[in-house]
Amino acid sequence: MPMTGVRVLDLSRLLPGGQCTLMLADMGADVIKIEEPLRGDYIRLASPFDEHGVSPLHLCYNRNKRSLALDLKNESGISTFLRLVKDTDVLVDSFRPGVMERLGIGYQRLKKGNPALVHCSITGYGQDGPLARIPGHDLNFQALGGVVELTGAAGGPPYVPGVLIGDVGAGMWAAFAILAALRLADRTGVGQFIDMSMLDAVMSFLSIHGQTYLSSGQCPGREEMRHNGRRPCYRLYPTKDGRMLSVACSEPKFWINLCKLIGHDDFYDDYSASGERRIEVIQALNNTFRTKTLNEWITFFDGADVCVSPALNMLESFGHAQVQSGGFVREYQHPVKGTYPGTRPAPKFSDLPIRDSFPPPRLGEHSVEILKEYGFQDKEIKNFMASGASHRGADPVGETISE
Numbered sequence: 001m002p003m004t005g006v007r008v009l010d011l012s013r014l015l016p017g018g019q020c021t022l023m024l025a026d027m028g029a030d031v032i033k034i035e036e037p038l039r040g041d042y043i044r045l046a047s048p049f050d051e052h053g054v055s056p057l058h059l060c061y062n063r064n065k066r067s068l069a070l071d072l073k074n075e076s077g078i079s080t081f082l083r084l085v086k087d088t089d090v091l092v093d094s095f096r097p098g099v100m101e102r103l104g105i106g107y108q109r110l111k112k113g114n115p116a117l118v119h120c121s122i123t124g125y126g127q128d129g130p131l132a133r134i135p136g137h138d139l140n141f142q143a144l145g146g147v148v149e150l151t152g153a154a155g156g157p158p159y160v161p162g163v164l165i166g167d168v169g170a171g172m173w174a175a176f177a178i179l180a181a182l183r184l185a186d187r188t189g190v191g192q193f194i195d196m197s198m199l200d201a202v203m204s205f206l207s208i209h210g211q212t213y214l215s216s217g218q219c220p221g222r223e224e225m226r227h228n229g230r231r232p233c234y235r236l237y238p239t240k241d242g243r244m245l246s247v248a249c250s251e252p253k254f255w256i257n258l259c260k261l262i263g264h265d266d267f268y269d270d271y272s273a274s275g276e277r278r279i280e281v282i283q284a285l286n287n288t289f290r291t292k293t294l295n296e297w298i299t300f301f302d303g304a305d306v307c308v309s310p311a312l313n314m315l316e317s318f319g320h321a322q323v324q325s326g327g328f329v330r331e332y333q334h335p336v337k338g339t340y341p342g343t344r345p346a347p348k349f350s351d352l353p354i355r356d357s358f359p360p361p362r363l364g365e366h367s368v369e370i371l372k373e374y375g376f377q378d379k380e381i382k383n384f385m386a387s388g389a390s391h392r393g394a395d396p397v398g399e400t401i402s403e
Contacts, residue, residue: 001028001355006182009034009084010065011072012094013041015138015164016122016198018061019171021092024178025064026345026355029090032370033062033361034081037069037391039398040363046401052336054360059340062360063332068371069364069390072103077389084374085110089185090178091119096135097127107193117191118181120174126197138198141166145202150209154223170201232281233258233271236311243294244311247285258306262288333359365393 006029010021018041025031035041046057071077082105085091091110093100100106100121107119121127124136142148142161152159174196181192203210209225212218223229229236233249249255255271262285270281292300294310301308312320318329326348331339344354367390371381384390 002352003027003029006030006089007087008032008090008092009088010092012092012122014043014094015057015061015167016170016174016196017092017094018043019168020120020122020174020178021065022061022063023172023175023345024090026357028355031065032084032366033065033067034070034072035067035363037071037364037389037394038396040067040069040396042398042401044363044396045398047403050340052334054334054336058360059332059334059342063342063357064355065361066366066370067361067364067393068367069394070367071389072105074387074389076384076387078104080371080376080384080389081105082110082113083376085117086113087374088114089116089118089182091117092122092174092178093119094122097121097123097132111191111193115191116185116189118178118185118194119191120178120181120194120196122170122174122196122198124197125199127195131199136198138164138166141198141202145199146206146210147202150220150222150225150228152222154221154229156222158222165205166198166202169205170196170198173201173204230278231272232267232278232285235282235285237285237289239292239294239297240290241293245289245294245297246309246311248307248309250307254305254307257304258308261301261304261306264288330354332357335359335362362393363396364391367392 003024006024008021008024008029008031010017010031010033012018012021021029021031021033033041039045041058041062043057043061044055046055049055050059070081072081085105107117107121110119111117123132124141125131125134139148139160142165145166147161147165148158150158151161174194177194177196181194185191206213209220209227212225213220220228220230227234231250233247233255236244236246239245247258249258249271252268252271256268259265259267264284267281267284270277273281289297297308298310310316317323323329328343329341330344332342334340367385368381371384371390376384385392
């Protein structure tokens with residue numbers, strides 16, 4: 001695997017850090033989850049639970065990882081952590097700014113013992129600025145970052161976005177940045193501190209819309225942008241059975257093909273119509289697409305050179321022939337019993353198989369194993385366990401995070 005031999009200590013909780021280290025783990029990195037001995041990563045207690053009492057969120061983010069129970073508020077825990085970092089390539093945390101320093105394990109101290117260390121800290125708003133120490137979650141970052149106001153129908157309220165792009169996006173950006181920093185450390189022997197803000201991740205997804213604003217000063221709203229419903233050629237249209245059909249014929253050739261097929265030759269020049277003409281075209285297409293059910297339209301467009309697809313629910317998406325043909329869902333070992341279905345990593349390599357995965361760990365399941373690998377002797381481990389700073393494996397204790 002590409003990252004075999006890379007050792008990662010993961011102090012993060014919940015999604016962003018979990019997404020980051022999952023991507024590294026799936027590529028072969030040895031990811032060690034360092035978890036508070038009693039509760040562990042909160043994601044373990046996120047409902048709903050499967051038939052074996054395990055959180056699907058835990059299953060989603062923690063395959064190919066090992067768990068070390070370690071109390072960083074315990075003196076023995078801190079001294080042990082410092083020993084671990086000396087022989088580690090990557091450290092990921094999701095604490096608020098200043099927490100690592102208060103614990104005595106900030107980057108400036110850690111790099112003295114390991115100059116090549118890559119330390120990525122994933123926070124809501126970054127290490128600096130007026131909001132740096134303010135708590136937040138994905139919806140806050142999408143709202144502040146301008147995404148929420150762009151989501152929904154014109155004339156109505158904005159919607160809560162259906163995907164956690166702040167959490168997942170920050171994790172993906174963090175993984176990318178870590179790989180870049182590791183490449184640099186290989187060449188120079190010098191590591192990096194990576195300040196990964198979820199707000200920055202969200203705003204990076206503004207992409208061309210953000211650049212349009214910066215270049216022109218235009219501040220568009222819902223259904224006022226190239227890709228959020230302004231153009232007749234790029235919208236969702238209702239069908240006879242109350243479903244939605246996505247039309248994304250951005251290029252004129254696809255739009256013309258669509259118009260020919262549905263009997264609207266008069267709309268050839270209207271793929272980006274504005275003003276009253278836009279309203280007229282959209283209403284006409286609404287009426288046209290309401291004449292057939294969603295499945296009838298899919299059959300109608302089968303084989304046609306147009307950018308049209310159904311808006312599917314989760315059941316339909318995972319059952320779609322295209323998704324199934326690519327093997328996007330595969331079986332993984334369950335931490336309690338048997339196997340569970342999960343998604344494979346998105347990229348497919350020409351000569352690289354998917355990692356032969358091992359199951360998401362129990363809290364502290366690998367504590368002794370990991371300590372021995374780092375050179376701790378049996379007597380040290382025995383005394384360390386006796387201090388209460390770790391354990392050999394247990395079920396998490398704490399309140400359930402509601403659905």
